[in-house]
Amino acid sequence: MTVELKGGEASDIGAPGAADVVIEARAVEKTYDTGTVKVVALRQVSLRVRRGEMVAIMGPSGCGKTTLLNCLSGLDDFDSGLVLINGADIAKMADDRKTEFRARDMGFVFQTYNLLPVLNAVENVELPLIVSGTKPKVARELALQSLDRVHLRAQAGNRPAQLSGGQRQRVTIARALVNRPAIMWADEPTGALDSATATEIMDLIVDLNQSAHQTCVIVTHDPKVAARCHRTIHMEDGVIARENTQAEMVAAANGH
Ligand SMILES: Nc1ncnc2c1ncn2[C@@H]1O[C@H](COP(=O)(O)OP(=O)(O)OP(=O)(O)O)[C@@H](O)[C@H]1O
Ligand SMILES: [Mg+2]
Numbered sequence: 645m646t647v648e649l650k651g652g653e654a655s656d657i658g659a660p661g662a663a664d665v666v667i668e669a670r671a672v673e674k675t676y677d678t679g680t681v682k683v684v685a686l687r688q689v690s691l692r693v694r695r696g697e698m699v700a701i702m703g704p705s706g707c708g709k710t711t712l713l714n715c716l717s718g719l720d721d722f723d724s725g726l727v728l729i730n731g732a733d734i735a736k737m738a739d740d741r742k743t744e745f746r747a748r749d750m751g752f753v754f755q756t757y758n759l760l761p762v763l764n765a766v767e768n769v770e771l772p773l774i775v776s777g778t779k780p781k782v783a784r785e786l787a788l789q790s791l792d793r794v795h796l797r798a799q800a801g802n803r804p805a806q807l808s809g810g811q812r813q814r815v816t817i818a819r820a821l822v823n824r825p826a827i828m829w830a831d832e833p834t835g836a837l838d839s840a841t842a843t844e845i846m847d848l849i850v851d852l853n854q855s856a857h858q859t860c861v862i863v864t865h866d867p868k869v870a871a872r873c874h875r876t877i878h879m880e881d882g883v884i885a886r887e888n889t890q891a892e893m894v895a896a897a898n899g900h
């Protein structure tokens with residue numbers, strides 16, 4: 645696959661080589677049609693994320709952040725444009741292959757990609773492993789280790805209804821981390837958490853990014869979360885309005 649790189653584009657910060665680009669969107673457009681109104685959620689959105697990069701997406705409510713994440717990760721269809729993950733056009737994948745691809749290579753921390761209420765914490769966490777064919781005994785051990793990382797091993801037998809909102813969020817994160825996916829998508833991963841737990845969760849994500857060279861795309865309203873990412877993309881009304889480097893976001897978070 646050849647990826648055309650235009651010099652000087654904001655999204656080429658760090659000048660990734662073609663082989664380094666793991667997520668690429670070209671002119672993605674998405675309109676929601678509810679029958680009575682049409683809402684243009686994404687207008688010609690193009691971006692590239694390179695392997696091992698942590699990218700934050702920020703912007704006002706309703707500007708299209710969740711829609712972008714859904715379209716990039718193959719959870720939702722779009723009207724025109726192209727999304728390539730590791731060079732593969734996921735819109736063209738058959739549904740079962742897409743499901744397998746997502747279970748094996750992607751982790752999701754989404755508000756709408758929730759825990760299954762009938763399963764307890766450890767069963768929820770091991771689900772992506774089971775889907776991608778890991779032996780049940782191995783899956784259970786890895787799921788318990790993952791719950792350990794978010795300090796919830798003692799709650800392994802609790803169903804979601806028997807956990808607090810923050811604990812549920814941590815189970816979601818344990819599930820997203822369990823198969824050490826190549827790409828992690830997170831939509832407000834710290835939104836429901838107090839600041840100490842939010843910091844811990846970000847520590848986990850940063851650690852995974854550094855140790856496993858995992859690529860992370862994180863939607864956040866929190867400038868402190870963005871300041872821990874390599875790059876921040878700002879969206880406005882369905883378009884990418886501008887980008888900031890980590891140094892700029894750190895300075896902003898420190899009030900400079
Ligand atoms: N299923 C849907 N049907 C119709 N319109 C939708 C749907 N989902 C989102 N929209 C609209 O698309 C636009 C973008 O929504 P989106 O959820 O991507 O915003 P967001 O940036 O994630 O906002 P927030 O920060 O509040 O989560 C909004 O105007 C929203 O009302
Ligand atoms: Mg959203």
